Amino acid sequence: MKRKTLLYAAMLAIPMAVTSPDAGAQNKPAFPEDQLNQAEYAAHLRFLASDEMRGRMTGTPWLEVAARYVAEQYRAAGLAPVQGAEGYLQNIPLARRTPPAAGQIVLGGDTLRQGKSMMIRNGGALEWSGGFVFVGYGTVDPERAIDDYKGLDVKGKVAVAKFGSAGGSDFMGSLTSLSEKKRQLAAELGAVALVELYRGPREWRLFLSFLGRAGLDIQSGSSEFVHFLVEDTVGTLAAKAEQQKGSAGSIQTPGIRVEVAKTSNVIGLVRGSDPKLRDEYVLLTAHYDHIGTRAPRGAASADTIYNGARDNAMGTVALIAAARSFTVRPPKRSVIIAALTGEEVGGFGSRYLAEHPPAPMDHIVFDLNTDGAGFDDTTIVTVVGLERTTAQEAIIKGARRYGLAAIKDPVPEQNLFNRSDNTKFASLGVPAPTFSAGFHAFGDEINKYYHTAADEAGDDFNFSYFLKFCKAYVHSARLIADMKEKPFWIPGDTYEKAGRKLYHMKESPARQ
Numbered sequence: 001m002k003r004k005t006l007l008y009a010a011m012l013a014i015p016m017a018v019t020s021p022d023a024g025a026q027n028k029p030a031f032p033e034d035q036l037n038q039a040e041y042a043a044h045l046r047f048l049a050s051d052e053m054r055g056r057m058t059g060t061p062w063l064e065v066a067a068r069y070v071a072e073q074y075r076a077a078g079l080a081p082v083q084g085a086e087g088y089l090q091n092i093p094l095a096r097r098t099p100p101a102a103g104q105i106v107l108g109g110d111t112l113r114q115g116k117s118m119m120i121r122n123g124g125a126l127e128w129s130g131g132f133v134f135v136g137y138g139t140v141d142p143e144r145a146i147d148d149y150k151g152l153d154v155k156g157k158v159a160v161a162k163f164g165s166a167g168g169s170d171f172m173g174s175l176t177s178l179s180e181k182k183r184q185l186a187a188e189l190g191a192v193a194l195v196e197l198y199r200g201p202r203e204w205r206l207f208l209s210f211l212g213r214a215g216l217d218i219q220s221g222s223s224e225f226v227h228f229l230v231e232d233t234v235g236t237l238a239a240k241a242e243q244q245k246g247s248a249g250s251i252q253t254p255g256i257r258v259e260v261a262k263t264s265n266v267i268g269l270v271r272g273s274d275p276k277l278r279d280e281y282v283l284l285t286a287h288y289d290h291i292g293t294r295a296p297r298g299a300a301s302a303d304t305i306y307n308g309a310r311d312n313a314m315g316t317v318a319l320i321a322a323a324r325s326f327t328v329r330p331p332k333r334s335v336i337i338a339a340l341t342g343e344e345v346g347g348f349g350s351r352y353l354a355e356h357p358p359a360p361m362d363h364i365v366f367d368l369n370t371d372g373a374g375f376d377d378t379t380i381v382t383v384v385g386l387e388r389t390t391a392q393e394a395i396i397k398g399a400r401r402y403g404l405a406a407i408k409d410p411v412p413e414q415n416l417f418n419r420s421d422n423t424k425f426a427s428l429g430v431p432a433p434t435f436s437a438g439f440h441a442f443g444d445e446i447n448k449y450y451h452t453a454a455d456e457a458g459d460d461f462n463f464s465y466f467l468k469f470c471k472a473y474v475h476s477a478r479l480i481a482d483m484k485e486k487p488f489w490i491p492g493d494t495y496e497k498a499g500r501k502l503y504h505m506k507e508s509p510a511r512q
């Protein structure tokens with residue numbers, strides 16, 4: 001009897017002790033996020049940031065293990081899968097592209113060698129000789145009455161075009177979208193290859209290292225068409241090509257080696273509790289990839305594994321906390337929880353998610369991203385973009401519940417708002433701040449861990465702050481998903497206009 005009585009007493013006592021909320025919160029209603037358990041969340045973090053994960057580099061099997069781990073946590077929590085995903089995995093077709101070491105173009109008597117005065121930008125192997133046709137800037141734009149191909153036939157020949165455009169254009173645009181457009185156009189007109197003559201503000205040797213290294217990209221349809229960038233710093237080649245109009249020459253290249261790489265976003269859904277609001281979605285994002293392994297930095301440290309505990313296993317585990325809390329007690333709006341791949345190597349995860357959203361983009365009313373480099377103050381959270389949306393109060397309140405003050409970006413000169421996955425959604429108009437562990441400056445305490453081998457969940461890691469951080473993130477997200485008014489940009493924000501367009505709103509009166 002006694003024994004049983006004691007057991008009953010113990011059983012009654014245990015839940016009392018476990019459910020007792022944080023000090024000072026006795027009078028507040030309880031939320032599942034209040035109960036998150038430090039040992040459990042430390043375990044998630046220790047696993048994702050362990051040496052065995054080898055730095056969670058995109059395209060490696062280690063990141064696949066991390067994805068599987070997050071997916072199984074979603075399953076255990078009871079998240080619903082989203083359309084277009086396999087289980088919780090949204091597969092992204094990635095290609096690892098390795099440029100060749102050799103190759104050459106002979107053009108108008110000049111021999112241009114791969115890695116010296118020429119770099120291949122796109123395409124497979126090509127051995128060819130025949131005619132080269134100069135096509136000006138290689139663009140066609142009926143609206144501006146531009147047709148650089150007028151009267152020219154490039155079928156079966158190589159098109160030679162100048163870099164950029166006649167009116168002068170922004171450098172990045174010339175290097176990316178404009179260059180790709182020129183490639184597509186030349187291919188459509190039946191050219192064998194495109195040679196772009198580079199003359200611009202950036203030094204040629206920067207291209208040699210940039211285009212010369214192996215890299216990952218989302219696989220695109222037009223990977224076979226051969227496209228070169230050639231140094232023409234003083235315009236000699238362009239002048240010569242322009243004068244000769246056409247000439248004979250040859251091309252020899254082994255082409256870019258393309259290997260398919262497997263990677264995924266890990267996405268799950270919680271249906272909102274309010275039938276009137278559940279067609280609106282709050283998106284929660286955090287990248288779960290990091291930068292892998294690197295050669296040791298001198299004799300000081302032999303560590304080659306960049307564990308990425310702060311960047312961004314912390315944010316990834318905060319998503320697991322959201323999955324656990326919201327399935328127990330859903331907020332009014334629906335919540336999409338998305339662990340994103342590829343942030344550190346070009347933002348492929350957020351790019352792909354924005355192109356293949358699990359709900360119509362104009363129904364996604366907010367993105368609360370979480371990412372960070374480290375923390376120098378365990379009494380705060382730093383929210384990059386805090387003051388830029390009407391969710392500011394909700395975030396401040398969500399953090400305050402666990403004794404943390406939310407502060408805005410203290411280092412705008414670092415341009416942090418545009419350095420994580422939130423940028424992609426913000427540019428489309430979705431209000432999208434980044435919730436980070438607390439920092440006041442990008443100083444020594446941050447640089448000690450930011451993209452270094454020291455970013456581990458080791459003995460110096462503050463697990464009790466980490467748990468508060470997870471709780472604050474989840475509760476802020478909950479308060480946003482429960483907001484009466486749909487959250488939006490503060491008037492005059494850089495992205496307000498994009499937001500008005502996305503959500504079919506009228507132009508703001510101030511701008512009419």
Ligand SMILES: [Zn+2]
Pocket residue numbers: 287311312343371372
């Ligand atoms: Zn990061």
